[in-house]
Amino acid sequence: MDVQQTQAGLHHPGVGELFSGFLTLGLMGFGGVLPMARRMMVDKRHWLSEGEFIDLLGLCQFLPGGNIINMSVAVGLKFRGWRGAIAAPFGLIAAPTAIVLCLGVIYDRYRDNPQVEHLFAGLAAAAAGLLISLAWKLLQPLKSKLWALAIVALCFIAIAVFRLPLLATMLVLAPISIALSWKLPK
Numbered sequence: 001m002d003v004q005q006t007q008a009g010l011h012h013p014g015v016g017e018l019f020s021g022f023l024t025l026g027l028m029g030f031g032g033v034l035p036m037a038r039r040m041m042v043d044k045r046h047w048l049s050e051g052e053f054i055d056l057l058g059l060c061q062f063l064p065g066g067n068i069i070n071m072s073v074a075v076g077l078k079f080r081g082w083r084g085a086i087a088a089p090f091g092l093i094a095a096p097t098a099i100v101l102c103l104g105v106i107y108d109r110y111r112d113n114p115q116v117e118h119l120f121a122g123l124a125a126a127a128a129g130l131l132i133s134l135a136w137k138l139l140q141p142l143k144s145k146l147w148a149l150a151i152v153a154l155c156f157i158a159i160a161v162f163r164l165p166l167l168a169t170m171l172v173l174a175p176i177s178i179a180l181s182w183k184l185p186k
Helices: 015-028 034-044 050-062 067-110 114-142 146-161 166-183
Strands: none
Touching: 015 034, 015 067, 034 050, 034 067, 050 067, 067 114, 114 146, 146 166
16 A cells, blocks of 8 residues: 655545545445544544645536545545545445445335335425425525525526426526625625
């Protein structure tokens, strides 16, 4: 294993370390692992500085796709080129993919069982609750900006009520929102 140190005390992980680090992240949670990724890459393994992580996250949020998948590719590419760019995302998705496949096989076998039906109904309710909670938290910074809440409401109505495509809705509302944020007082 290649163990180089930079002047800032940051560690340059090898391909195996990239795979195992992101495999650990994939095992720790399904979705929402970005805070854990920051802790792993900045605090525990010292692969990135805080500033590097924030800059990379900004880039990954701009790119299409999942932020953490983009982050794994970018980190892998940064340290080990194309080999790292393959190893890191593969480590991230390997365990969750295997778990989902196993659960799918189990569900296919037992889906007619009333207990399994109740289990999935409960999971769906919990997931809906988490989604509502996340939406509420995301709305909190916008409480004082009525124009921003109006954009949120328009987006919800366009997608949920009128069933307009998300991409088309965002292509119309995002520029309007950006223009309003520039023109209206903070």
